[in-house]
Amino acid sequence: MEFIMFPIIFVGLIVLLSSFFTVKQQTVVVVERFGKFLSLRNSGLHLKIPVVDRIAGRVNLRIQQLDVIIETKTKDNVFVKMKVSVQFKVLQEKAYEAFYKLEYPHDQITSYVFDVVRAEVPKLKLDDVFERKDDIAVAVKRELNEAMTTYGYDIINTLITDIDPDIQVKNAMNRINAADREKTAAEYEAEAGRIRIVAKAKAEAESKRLQGQGIADQRREIARGLVESVDVLNKVGINSQEAS
Template identity: 35%
Template sequence: MGQLLCYTCVEQSDVALLETCGKYVGTAGPGCHCILPWTSKAGTLSMRLYEHNIHIRSKTKDNVFVNIRLTVHVQVIPGRENSAFYSVEAPLKVIQSYVENCVETKIPLYNLDALFIERGTISQQLKSETDAVIEGYGWDIVSALITEIDPGAAMTEAINSIQKNQRLRVAVVDEAETKKMRRIRAAEAACESRRLAGRGLAEQRKAIVAGLRKSVTEMRQDVPGLSNEEVLNLLMINQYYDTMKNVTENSSGSLLFMEGATGLQSYSRDLRNGVAQVMR
């Protein structure tokens, strides 16, 4: 960039501000320009997007001090170069002052947890409230982003500990509910098993009774003149041999012998009485 006699050159994305006898008369865009000898270049402005990082420390509604980092993007408003150049000497410092003031009034309205959630809302409010003032200086806030919220190492550790305890509490409750459901399902399964076992036992007994009735009927038809007692004795002997056979087939089975003839007679009498009642 340079100036020689009545020529001036302006770099790309820059705008030169021209003065005649100290008075602003216009701007010159990128390129080489021929100007009058009494016209001078007062300075240049970049039309590029500026990025400015701002650090703010403030206190939340629940009395937690946080360090806020904002990234503000600003740009000269096209056609307002004279205001941007002549209105303020250090535009970025002025913008930072307005942004800091706006943020410091917003942070105390939120608790720490809500601050993380509403950071986007705060950024929008920040831009809308500061734009009205900054535009008067020829600058435009393109975006204002809250890029970091740091409550400090001690507070972060405390928050993580609280979250950990809450998750552990939820895990304990879930585990207890799971065990409860397992016990309920096991009890329901046991109840259903007993019900089905009872039904099976009842069906088995019905089949035994039907078999006994059929055996007695067939035996009377095949051997006329047999009394009920004789038929029952024959059935009992048959059952006795079947039992002995089953016991011998199972190596781990055990056999109980009744004591003496009296005990066997009593057992036989009880068995005959029971079968007779069933047959009725």
């Protein structure tokens, strides 16, 4: 009798323990009864009827990030690869919609990102794509929010984290930038040379002015000395003609 009771007790214990389950923080568990939705369970310890009830799945409520790589063409026929990072989460009050209405959320988000980026980028030239990447990100976020809210998803943010043109285009851009820098350096060098020439000319002019002023002062002093000498001779009875 005891031999028979032991397996029964063991099985009963297993069934009892399987009735309890825990839900982690920032997670929602979907419970079904005979394949039909029963309830959503939030974090904590919960009880379900063994065999009758089952855990159909778990919905993550934490913020997630999906990186989408897109290759598209700009208005000036330049192919670029863009990396769009989408940060999203499931709304707790819409966990039912997120679990049952959308089977592959990442694929759905990727499709919308492709659609928006390939609609916006061909309107812009390559330089404008770099300058207006935030506008493109806003357009992606707006489109995603309109589409994904129905399925219980909230788009937190969209970021264009990388714009990578074709290698030949990047090389050409580098050459253009190098040429612009050389041109700017040449302009600065020419301006410095002009300043040096002007400064040198001003210095020479000032030197000659001071030299002329020195000669004039010297002659003035000589003339003053002669006048004083004549005055002295006149005082002793020698006239100017005799002095000359």
